Amino acid sequence: MYNFRTDMALERRDIYKKTNSLEEIDGIESQKENVDENINIERVFITNENGETAVGKPKGNYVTIDIKNLKIAREEEIQKASDTLTSELGKILDKHVTRKEEVLIVGLGNIYVTPDSLGPKVINEIDITRHLIKYMPQYIDENTRNVCAIAPGVLGTTGMETLEILKGIVDNVKPKLIIVIDSLASRSIERISSSLQIADTGIVPGAGVENARAELSKETLGIPVIAIRYSNCCGACNTCF
Numbered sequence: 001m002y003n004f005r006t007d008m009a010l011e012r013r014d015i016y017k018k019t020n021s022l023e024e025i026d027g028i029e030s031q032k033e034n035v036d037e038n039i040n041i042e043r044v045f046i047t048n049e050n051g052e053t054a055v056g057k058p059k060g061n062y063v064t065i066d067i068k069n070l071k072i073a074r075e076e077e078i079q080k081a082s083d084t085l086t087s088e089l090g091k092i093l094d095k096h097v098t099r100k101e102e103v104l105i106v107g108l109g110n111i112y113v114t115p116d117s118l119g120p121k122v123i124n125e126i127d128i129t130r131h132l133i134k135y136m137p138q139y140i141d142e143n144t145r146n147v148c149a150i151a152p153g154v155l156g157t158t159g160m161e162t163l164e165i166l167k168g169i170v171d172n173v174k175p176k177l178i179i180v181i182d183s184l185a186s187r188s189i190e191r192i193s194s195s196l197q198i199a200d201t202g203i204v205p206g207a208g209v210e211n212a213r214a215e216l217s218k219e220t221l222g223i224p225v226i227a228i229r230y231s232n233c234c235g236a237c238n239t240c241f
Helices: 009-019 049-055 075-096 118-123 130-135 162-173
Strands: 028-034 039-046 060-067 103-107 147-150 177-185 195-199 225-233
Touching: 009 028, 009 039, 009 049, 009 060, 028 049, 039 049, 039 075, 060 075, 075 195, 075 225, 103 118, 103 162, 118 177, 130 147, 147 162, 177 195
Parallel strands: 103 147, 103 177, 177 225
Antiparallel strands: 028 039, 039 060, 060 195, 195 225
8 A cells, every 4th residue: 555645535546646657547437517717626536446456545536726826815706715615515416315314513623723624613613404404494585404523532532433433423413425524635735725626435534644533424324425635734744743
């Protein structure tokens, strides 16, 4: 196995191609799209076991959105980036669940460590609807998606693997899909605070910095797991994790 030290499927693909002097990799397909001069999308599809072995990622869909100058973007530019993310996420959601089926959103990370606090902070901004649909359905639009959320903390503060916590929630709440939000380790400094990746293959928290925890995936939880990860880590060390 190569020492990729990155969570990004396209970076792992490029490392493998460069190391092996390849133009293409059997089992990996790519598709690029330029939304505008500041937003680029690259979709990587891992289609067979050879592709899995080459980049150390399971079969599935990986969408990377690169947003130039996001750190200094104006409000309308941020909205355009948000709309792009919404569109790409919607396409993946439609492959796995219907509009009426319940979704659990999980914010991974340690809220007390800045590079690892993205997940818990995002949870505070989510519109939670499960309780409203259950107890006050007459006030809710019939097209509103059923959403619940949790920030489960990290092993060092809870003493429990996130997988153990989520299994309990899945068994009792019975959502049809999980969306995991987490930090993303990239090999490129230029990607920090500028790139995000959506994948429908689940997640191994900490894998990008060689501090892997229990896998969160359909295989371990019994329902599809989509990971949305934002690059705010350079993957250079394990200090933040």
